[in-house]
Amino acid sequence: MKIAMGSDHAGHTLKVEVEKVLQEMDVEIEDYGCNCTESVDYPDYAQPVAERVAAGEVDKGILICGTGIGISISANKINGIRAAVCHDVFSAKASRAHNNSNILAMGERVVGPGLAGEIVKAWLETDFEGGRHADRVDKMMAMEEK
DSSP, X not given: OEXXXXXXXXXXXXXXXXXXXXXXXXXXEEEOOOOSSXXXXXHHHHHHHHHHHHTTSSSEEEEEESSSHHHHHHHTTSTTOOEXXXXXXXXXXXXXXXXXXXXXXXXXXXXXXXXXXXXXXXXXXOOOOOTHHHXXXXXXXXXXXX
Protein backbone atom coordinates (compact mmCIF):
# COMPACT_ATOMS: atom_id res chain seq x y z
CA MET A 1 0.00 0.00 0.00
CA LYS A 2 1.20 3.50 -0.84
CA ILE A 3 0.06 6.56 1.12
CA ALA A 4 0.64 10.21 0.22
CA MET A 5 1.07 12.40 3.30
CA GLY A 6 1.12 16.10 3.94
CA SER A 7 0.77 18.60 6.73
CA ASP A 8 1.14 22.24 7.48
CA HIS A 9 3.33 23.59 10.28
CA ALA A 10 0.63 22.91 12.89
CA GLY A 11 0.50 19.24 11.92
CA HIS A 12 4.17 18.53 11.32
CA THR A 13 4.93 16.90 14.68
CA LEU A 14 1.94 14.55 14.45
CA LYS A 15 2.80 13.73 10.81
CA VAL A 16 6.21 12.50 11.95
CA GLU A 17 4.55 10.26 14.55
CA VAL A 18 2.00 8.91 12.04
CA GLU A 19 4.80 8.14 9.59
CA LYS A 20 6.38 5.91 12.26
CA VAL A 21 3.10 3.99 12.61
CA LEU A 22 2.88 3.57 8.84
CA GLN A 23 6.46 2.35 8.67
CA GLU A 24 5.67 -0.26 11.34
CA MET A 25 2.76 -1.37 9.13
CA ASP A 26 5.11 -1.65 6.10
CA VAL A 27 3.21 1.08 4.27
CA GLU A 28 5.09 3.00 1.58
CA ILE A 29 4.94 6.76 2.21
CA GLU A 30 5.19 9.67 -0.20
CA ASP A 31 5.85 12.73 1.96
CA TYR A 32 4.70 16.05 0.49
CA GLY A 33 5.80 18.12 3.51
CA CYS A 34 5.83 20.38 5.21
CA ASN A 35 8.94 19.53 7.11
CA CYS A 36 9.04 22.51 9.43
CA THR A 37 7.21 24.30 12.20
CA GLU A 38 7.42 27.71 10.50
CA SER A 39 4.05 29.06 9.35
CA VAL A 40 2.95 27.74 5.94
CA ASP A 41 -0.37 27.48 4.09
CA TYR A 42 -2.21 24.14 4.34
CA PRO A 43 -3.72 24.27 0.81
CA ASP A 44 -0.17 24.05 -0.58
CA TYR A 45 0.20 20.61 1.04
CA ALA A 46 -3.36 19.35 0.62
CA GLN A 47 -3.36 19.86 -3.13
CA PRO A 48 -0.49 17.58 -4.19
CA VAL A 49 -1.64 14.81 -1.85
CA ALA A 50 -5.22 15.06 -3.13
CA GLU A 51 -4.10 15.14 -6.75
CA ARG A 52 -2.01 11.98 -6.29
CA VAL A 53 -4.96 10.19 -4.67
CA ALA A 54 -7.46 11.39 -7.29
CA ALA A 55 -5.15 10.27 -10.11
CA GLY A 56 -4.86 6.80 -8.57
CA GLU A 57 -1.10 7.18 -8.23
CA VAL A 58 -1.29 6.28 -4.54
CA ASP A 59 -3.83 4.21 -2.65
CA LYS A 60 -4.89 6.81 -0.08
CA GLY A 61 -3.80 10.02 1.58
CA ILE A 62 -3.33 11.35 5.10
CA LEU A 63 -3.34 15.08 5.85
CA ILE A 64 -2.72 16.83 9.15
CA CYS A 65 -3.08 20.45 10.24
CA GLY A 66 -4.00 22.06 13.56
CA THR A 67 -7.61 20.87 13.50
CA GLY A 68 -7.80 18.78 10.32
CA ILE A 69 -10.56 21.05 9.05
CA GLY A 70 -8.77 23.49 6.76
CA ILE A 71 -6.58 20.87 5.14
CA SER A 72 -9.58 18.56 4.54
CA ILE A 73 -11.66 21.35 3.00
CA SER A 74 -8.73 22.12 0.71
CA ALA A 75 -8.35 18.48 -0.32
CA ASN A 76 -12.08 18.16 -1.01
CA LYS A 77 -11.77 20.85 -3.70
CA ILE A 78 -10.06 18.26 -5.91
CA ASN A 79 -12.53 16.15 -7.93
CA GLY A 80 -12.65 12.55 -6.76
CA ILE A 81 -11.58 13.27 -3.21
CA ARG A 82 -13.53 12.27 -0.12
CA ALA A 83 -11.43 13.63 2.73
CA ALA A 84 -12.83 12.97 6.19
CA VAL A 85 -11.74 14.64 9.41
CA CYS A 86 -11.59 11.93 12.06
CA HIS A 87 -10.63 12.40 15.68
CA ASP A 88 -11.83 9.04 16.96
CA VAL A 89 -11.65 5.41 15.86
CA PHE A 90 -15.40 5.03 15.27
CA SER A 91 -15.49 7.96 12.81
CA ALA A 92 -12.41 6.65 11.03
CA LYS A 93 -14.04 3.26 10.50
CA ALA A 94 -17.37 4.80 9.45
CA SER A 95 -15.69 7.16 7.00
CA ARG A 96 -14.24 4.15 5.20
CA ALA A 97 -17.12 1.68 5.57
CA HIS A 98 -19.93 4.10 4.67
CA ASN A 99 -18.32 6.99 2.79
CA ASN A 100 -15.35 5.29 1.10
CA SER A 101 -13.11 8.14 2.24
CA ASN A 102 -9.82 8.22 0.40
CA ILE A 103 -8.08 10.83 2.54
CA LEU A 104 -7.90 10.84 6.33
CA ALA A 105 -7.49 14.26 7.93
CA MET A 106 -6.58 14.83 11.56
CA GLY A 107 -5.71 17.74 13.80
CA GLU A 108 -2.53 17.78 15.85
CA ARG A 109 -4.16 20.18 18.31
CA VAL A 110 -7.05 17.73 18.75
CA VAL A 111 -5.52 14.23 18.97
CA GLY A 112 -2.30 12.96 20.46
CA PRO A 113 0.09 10.54 18.79
CA GLY A 114 -1.27 7.40 20.50
CA LEU A 115 -4.85 8.01 19.43
CA ALA A 116 -3.72 9.16 15.98
CA GLY A 117 -1.97 5.82 15.50
CA GLU A 118 -5.14 3.94 16.45
CA ILE A 119 -7.19 6.10 14.08
CA VAL A 120 -4.78 5.49 11.19
CA LYS A 121 -4.75 1.74 11.74
CA ALA A 122 -8.55 1.55 11.96
CA TRP A 123 -8.94 3.72 8.85
CA LEU A 124 -6.50 1.66 6.79
CA GLU A 125 -7.89 -1.68 7.94
CA THR A 126 -11.55 -0.85 7.25
CA ASP A 127 -12.98 -1.68 3.83
CA PHE A 128 -15.82 0.11 2.06
CA GLU A 129 -19.05 -1.85 2.61
CA GLY A 130 -20.64 -0.91 -0.72
CA GLY A 131 -24.33 -1.83 -1.00
CA ARG A 132 -26.65 1.01 -0.03
CA HIS A 133 -23.59 3.09 0.80
CA ALA A 134 -22.32 2.83 -2.78
CA ASP A 135 -25.47 4.52 -4.09
CA ARG A 136 -24.95 7.38 -1.64
CA VAL A 137 -21.29 7.78 -2.52
CA ASP A 138 -22.21 7.78 -6.22
CA LYS A 139 -24.75 10.56 -5.61
CA MET A 140 -22.18 12.51 -3.63
CA MET A 141 -19.57 12.22 -6.36
CA ALA A 142 -22.10 13.15 -9.08
CA MET A 143 -22.38 16.54 -7.37
CA GLU A 144 -18.92 17.37 -8.72
CA GLU A 145 -20.29 17.23 -12.26
CA LYS A 146 -22.85 19.99 -11.69
